[in-house]
Amino acid sequence: MEAERRYSFGGRSGGDDPTEAPEQDATEEQPERVVPDDTPVDIEGAFRDSNVQEVLDKLDRELVGLAPIKTRIKETAALLLVDRVRTGVGLPAAVPSLHMSFTGNPGTGKTTVALRMAEILHRLEYIRKGHLVTVTRDQLVGQYIGHTAPKTKEVLKKAMGGVLFIDEAYYLHRPENERDYGSEAIETILQVMENQRDDIVVILAGYKDRMERFFENNPGMHSRIAHHLDFPDHTAGELLQIAGLMLEEQQYRFSPEAEAAFREYLDLRIERPNFSNARSVRNALDRARLRQANRLFDAGGRGLTRKDLMTIEPEDIRASRVFQDAASGTEETGTDIR
Amino acid sequence: MRITQGTFSFLPELSDEQIKAQIEYALEQGWAVNVEYTDDPHPRNTYWEMWGLPMFDLRDPVGILEEVQDCREAHPNHYIRVSAFDSTRGWETVRLSFIVNRPEHEPGFRLMRQEVDGRKIRYTIESYAVTGKPEGERYGG
Ligand SMILES: Nc1ncnc2c1ncn2[C@@H]1O[C@H](COP(=O)(O)OP(=O)(O)OP(=O)(O)O)[C@@H](O)[C@H]1O
Ligand SMILES: [Mg+2]
Numbered sequence: 001m002e003a004e005r006r007y008s009f010g011g012r013s014g015g016d017d018p019t020e021a022p023e024q025d026a027t028e029e030q031p032e033r034v035v036p037d038d039t040p041v042d043i044e045g046a047f048r049d050s051n052v053q054e055v056l057d058k059l060d061r062e063l064v065g066l067a068p069i070k071t072r073i074k075e076t077a078a079l080l081l082v083d084r085v086r087t088g089v090g091l092p093a094a095v096p097s098l099h100m101s102f103t104g105n106p107g108t109g110k111t112t113v114a115l116r117m118a119e120i121l122h123r124l125e126y127i128r129k130g131h132l133v134t135v136t137r138d139q140l141v142g143q144y145i146g147h148t149a150p151k152t153k154e155v156l157k158k159a160m161g162g163v164l165f166i167d168e169a170y171y172l173h174r175p176e177n178e179r180d181y182g183s184e185a186i187e188t189i190l191q192v193m194e195n196q197r198d199d200i201v202v203i204l205a206g207y208k209d210r211m212e213r214f215f216e217n218n219p220g221m222h223s224r225i226a227h228h229l230d231f232p233d234h235t236a237g238e239l240l241q242i243a244g245l246m247l248e249e250q251q252y253r254f255s256p257e258a259e260a261a262f263r264e265y266l267d268l269r270i271e272r273p274n275f276s277n278a279r280s281v282r283n284a285l286d287r288a289r290l291r292q293a294n295r296l297f298d299a300g301g302r303g304l305t306r307k308d309l310m311t312i313e314p315e316d317i318r319a320s321r322v323f324q325d326a327a328s329g330t331e332e333t334g335t336d337i338r
Numbered sequence: 339m340r341i342t343q344g345t346f347s348f349l350p351e352l353s354d355e356q357i358k359a360q361i362e363y364a365l366e367q368g369w370a371v372n373v374e375y376t377d378d379p380h381p382r383n384t385y386w387e388m389w390g391l392p393m394f395d396l397r398d399p400v401g402i403l404e405e406v407q408d409c410r411e412a413h414p415n416h417y418i419r420v421s422a423f424d425s426t427r428g429w430e431t432v433r434l435s436f437i438v439n440r441p442e443h444e445p446g447f448r449l450m451r452q453e454v455d456g457r458k459i460r461y462t463i464e465s466y467a468v469t470g471k472p473e474g475e476r477y478g479g
Contacts (some may be wrong), residue, residue: 129397150390157405161398199400 063235065238082126104231107279118163129161137171148181169204170214261317344435346403361399364422441477
């Protein structure tokens with residue numbers, strides 16, 4: 001994207017070439033002749049004033065990996081910013097459609113990114129409030145005839161001025177039941193997506209294959225979504241980094257041996273059923289803290305220090321059933337892996 | 339006779355922009371906004387019909403303004419008001435209420451006199467439009 005290359009967006013250090021003024025593209029539609037074409041514009045200034053950098057930095061800091069997602073977000077920010085500057089010098093700027101779909105496996109950060117997106121769109125004045133309303137089928141679809149449309153409208157009203165995040169959106173469409181009320185909810189949402197772009201941004205989220213099928217069956221929905229973002233699974237290295245961040249947040253840390261153990265744990269855990277990326281990491285860390293607490297408790301106060309309270313040791317990790325099952329070769333299909 | 343009630347009763351009709359600004363204010367205070375309508379605007383009639391549910395947890399006035407508009411379309415010849423309810427402990431009451439729609443023709447109220455106990459007189463008012471007509475037919479449909 002032009003603006004990004006030239007105006008050093010995102011994490012990179014600002015102003016490679018602050019003297020270079022953006023040229024006006026001569027082929028661009030001409031505005032009513034009031035603002036001369038050589039009017040200087042200050043994109044960097046507009047960028048600074050919007051405080052978007054703060055959110056982008058937070059995004060970079062808090063979310064490990066997800067490079068393609070971060071790039072798309074920066075591109076979107078650039079577009080909105082350039083639009084704002086264009087409006088400032090009397091150039092037309094069509095309101096872009098920013099409805100999106102987030103696809104990816106569980107725990108890859110879809111909800112977290114949606115939250116940040118709402119914040120960014122708010123700072124760039126694309127939406128008025130910047131809150132996120134998260135719903136699933138249950139909150140949109142009613143139980144009987146005439147129940148669905150008002151129910152969906154209630155939700156839409158709550159999301160006005162912000163972002164409506166529909167998790168597992170494909171449950172809205174039940175092809176096996178042609179009288180399902182889900183299609184009525186879709187209809188109602190579609191109308192608002194089309195007619196009230198300034199009032200609401202809709203983000204649909206879910207697993208990739210099922211979302212694709214959903215879009216095939218609902219071309220109307222597909223055509224109104226301009227941005228499809230696919231969230232890649234985290235690599236083991238990224239998961240380890242995420243674990244580090246999560247521990248840091250809670251003032252814990254791995255001892256070096258524990259870190260090695262956790263890396264082994266991750267390699268095993270990724271292969272197991274029900275693996276859900278960063279969420280599995282969070283759960284594993286919660287259980288490690290539980291074991292650590294019990295270990296400290298059993299040690300009975302013997303010469304413990306502040307440092308002991310903060311440190312996760314390898315035995316807190318290795319007690320996990322993932323290791324035992326791996327040792328005994330048990331194939332696990334259960335739901336909760338400890 | 340133009341009936342006045344509630345906040346801003348001394349002002350001319352609010353424009354939609356002004357209504358929106360008032361709703362925005364109510365939302366900022368954390369009040370739940372309601373749309374109500376009636377064709378019995380007697381000052382003692384506090385219970386108007388609710389248009390939909392009270393709107394809790396809204397952030398933006400646009401959705402509420404739409405409800406006002408829908409209500410106007412359904413009941414063009416009714417009185418419609420927007421009210422804002424404060425659920426804070428100790429308040430638990432309507433904090434703001436104003437009329438956003440009224441019938442085209444408002445015949446007003448007559449003063450009724452009732453003679454009681456010798457020369458005493460009791461006064462009351464009675465609406466020309468309401469008296470003797472059932473709900474829904476009072477202000478020309
Ligand atoms: N790239 C990442 N870096 C750091 N933390 C992450 C990352 N991705 C996810 N997380 C963390 O993992 C947890 C789950 O993320 P989130 O709820 O956003 O996932 P999701 O994709 O919405 O999952 P689901 O599909 O199950 O709803 C959160 O605590 C979040 O902070
Ligand atoms: Mg989620």
